[in-house]
Amino acid sequence: xxxxxxxxxxxxxxxxxxxxxxxxxxxxxxxxxxxxxxxxxxxxxxxxxxx
Numbered sequence: 001x002x003x004x005x006x007x008x009x010x011x012x013x014x015x016x017x018x019x020x021x022x023x024x025x026x027x028x029x030x031x032x033x034x035x036x037x038x039x040x041x042x043x044x045x046x047x048x049x050x051x
Contacts, residue, residue, distance in 0.1 A: 014032070025042070
């Protein structure tokens with residue numbers, strides 16, 4: 001996004017993506033790894049529940 005548009009537009013997109021992840025995953029910890037990669041720490045959810 002930042003390559004083809006203004007940096008502000010890419011920043012707004014990342015902020016919105018983080019907000020949507022927060023809505024979907026509630027109180028779980030969400031980390032931005034860099035670029036457009038996010039990690040969500042869900043220690044009490046099994047792999048079977050995620051699938």
